[in-house]
Amino acid sequence: MKKVLIFLLVLCGGVPALAQDCKGYYYLLNNAEIEMTILDAKGTASGKTVYKVTNVHKDGSGTISDFTNTFYDKSNKAMTSGTGHFKCSGNGVAIDMKMSVPVMPQMKDMKMEGKTNATFLDYPSGMHVGQELPGGTFDMNTTVNGMDMGISYTIANRKVVGREDVTTPAGTWNCFKIVYDLNFEMKMMGKGIPMKFNAVEWFAPDFGPVKTSSSKDGKEMGGTMITAVKK
Secondary structure (H helix, E strand, O other): OHHHHHHHHHOOOOOOOOOOOOOOOHHHOOOOEEEEEEEOOOOOEEEEEEEEEEEEEEEOOEEEEEEEEEEEEOOOOEEEEEEEEEEEEOOEEEEEHHHHOOOOHHHOOOOOOOEEOOOEEEEEOOOOOOOEEOOEEEEEEEEEOOEEEEEEEEEEEEEEEEEEEEEEOOEEEEEEEEEEEEEEEEEEOOEEEEEEEEEEEEEEOOOEEEEEEEEEOOEEEEEEEEEEEEO
16 A cells, blocks of 8 residues: 555656747657656655657647657566646646556556546646636546556645745756645545645646655655656
């Protein structure tokens, strides 16, 4: 259960940021590849998620990209994968919450193409410190080893609380710091397992997410950090 909690936490925070100009976001660069390393509570790498942009196209006054994500364990073995979309317009950016679904060894046989609700988490343009941001709720019904399974999580109470410089192996950025509450529930065999966490994310305007951190009852649970970008 402890390993499950860590993976749930560290992968639910990587959501892209907003921008006045869509050109700088790496999720909007054709063939871009982004590596997000997963960190345990001690800051040790325990796996990674690699995002690959497969298509970028115009949609009305905005831009949309399609991308895949593949989760690798600490032995660099591919465990599971999914797909998602990133949107950018004059009003800000949005990403479908399917890309925040936790991926973990215990869920390696999950069919990520299970039925979902098309929910996007929005980041309005003109973000500033003190601003409250909209939340979102995601639901998915899928199967694991032939058994029905349900996943539901809600991100709420999102607020921009400051700006900080963040340095990772991929570079240094001046980021907005956003805090929020995460309510997660996994349902198997008709039984639900609810979990509640606090999370923080740092993202750089005109670039994207850089780092996340999660905690439960004041105890650090893990996080993610961008470690490579290939354009």
